[in-house]
Amino acid sequence: xxxxxxxxxxxxxxxxxxxxxxxxxxxxxxxxxxxxxxxxxxxxxxxxxxxxxxxxxxxxxxxxxxxxxxxxxxxxxxxxxxxxxxxxxxxxxxxxxxxxxxxxxxxxxxxxxxxxxxxxxxxxxxxxxxxxxxxxxxxxxxxx
Numbered sequence: 292x293x294x295x296x297x298x299x300x301x302x303x304x305x306x307x308x309x310x311x312x313x314x315x316x317x318x319x320x321x322x323x324x325x326x327x328x329x330x331x332x333x334x335x336x337x338x339x340x341x342x343x344x345x346x347x348x349x350x351x352x353x354x355x356x357x358x359x360x361x362x363x364x365x366x367x368x369x370x371x372x373x374x375x376x377x378x379x380x381x382x383x384x385x386x387x388x389x390x391x392x393x394x395x396x397x398x399x400x401x402x403x404x405x406x407x408x409x410x411x412x413x414x415x416x417x418x419x420x421x422x423x424x425x426x427x428x429x430x431x432x433x434x435x
Contacts, residue, residue: 352381352388352415356406358395371409378413393421 354374355363362369364377381388390410394403410418 352378352390354390354392354406354410356392356394356398356403358397360398360402362406374409375413378410378415382414387417388415390415390418391421392418 353363353365357363362371362374364374369377378388378390392403392406392410394406407418
């Protein structure tokens with residue numbers, strides 16, 4: 292038969308990778324487009340330094356107090372009353388909510404303690420103070 296189908300019993304010796312490359316490129320494009328939405332707005336704070344920082348708490352809320360005394364809750368500027376409301380709202384969503392508190396080192400100690408008191412007063416028992424870790428610990432002075 293001149294026009295009949297041929298039975299080809301040869302083994303496949305090559306793999307077509309074109310569909311794989313297409314899928315990988317589509318995933319790469321999706322990642323590149325969504326990466327811009329993942330980045331949060333940050334507030335510049337001069338954090339105190341410590342040579343021995345503990346484990347970082349994977350907090351759900353970030354509370355920042357900058358050097359002008361402005362409060363930020365997850366990147367948005369808030370007043371103290373709004374902060375209280377947002378903390379309560381976060382606790383209603385998840386009872387195990389944790390907070391990371393960042394404060395500029397030039398602020399008075401009492402102002403930072405007031406912020407901690409506001410956060411704890413609304414029900415967040417677990418919180419961490421954000422620090423900037425020193426590369427090398429400060430040399431301890433030797434006492435005789």
